[in-house]
Amino acid sequence: MVILALTGGIDLSGGGSGGGSGSGFTFDGEENPELAQNCQTGDDANQSQDCRIVAVVNSVQEYWSGAVSGYRPADTVLFEGQVSTGCGGASSAVGPFAEAYVIAHEYGHHVQNLLGTNDRVGRAQGPESGSVRLELRADCFAGVWAANAIETGLISELTDRDIKIGLDAAASVGDDRIQEQTTGRVDPESWTHGSASQRQEWFTRGYRRGSDESCNTFADNAL
């Protein structure tokens, strides 16, 4: 993956310092003059992980600003060497596109929060639960962002291998995989994120169709 542009500056905090814990910092130009100064071009983004994350976050928020009226930017907390999200962390070891996928997935939750989807979903678990539908929709939104970032020329050279790495990252956080690794058995009734193949499938659907309208995981028979 090659990032061609770093748009929109660094002012991404949504106006507050919120979300930041002691060891992390937000992408706020005022709070992080160093980031603001160092991360200005596509070259910066390709050479520095921090700047790359800024570029991806900018790009994701730019897409959603255009797609959702009344979009509000979200805080993003960057920890050293990894992005920390509500759905698990992405270490820098997973590679640039897998990292971007995790960021885009997390913003998919932010968007659903703004749209009120989160509020309509209870805490039920299971293969067809609202929780799983929320997660798969966030995966689909990540695919939509990736397609859009290529279309608008923000990123280029997103190879099949990049995509495969992103999909592997999606699969590795599938409930079945995690359960198998941690308990040695798979119990669909306690799923909250969907299976490895579901997560890959919804990411791919968003990526191929490039429109968030293709992401209705809440439709009847969608899963």
Ligand SMILES: [Zn+2]
């Ligand atoms: Zn999630």
